[in-house]
Amino acid sequence: MTHDPMDALDLADIIVTDTWISMGQEEEKAERLKAFAGYQITKRMASVANKDWCFLHCLPRKQEEVDDEVFYSNRSLVWQEAENRKWTVMAVMLSLLQDHKLTTPKPTF
Structure with missing residues (x-):
């Protein structure tokens, strides 16, 4: 565990950042930008x-979190990640909308 982003990225295979300011937390923007200063992925x-x-x-992305050079690079899998999330959500919705009556299988002798 570290507070130094360069130490955290040392020999990393995957670099992930999250939205610093979530919906409903807009009033904390100035405080969060100050707290995360120096953590923008470049x-x-x-x-x-x-x-x-x-x-x-995880999107939506803000400029303060990651610069364009990384976000739009050939190393970025952001759009593939978003597409996979779409299919996962659709599978969960389909499962929730199905009739889940429990049935006892009939024995076959």
């Missing part, structure tokens, strides 16, 4: 990661 920070690192983010 190409320079990623230079200490493993050579095949990739970047993930």
Whole structure:
């Protein structure tokens, strides 16, 4: 555990950041931006990661969290992550909408 982002990224395979300011927390924006100053993911920070690192983010992305050079790079899997989340949500919805009557299987003799 560390408070130094360069230590955290040292030899990392995957770099993930989250939204710093969630919906409903907009009044905390100035305080959070101050607290997270120096934690924006940049190409320079990623230079200490493993050579095949990739970047993930849950979206929506804000400029303060990750710079364009990383977010739009060939290392970014953000759009694939979002698409996978879409299919996961659809599968959960389908499961919840199905009739889940419990039935006892009939023995076959």
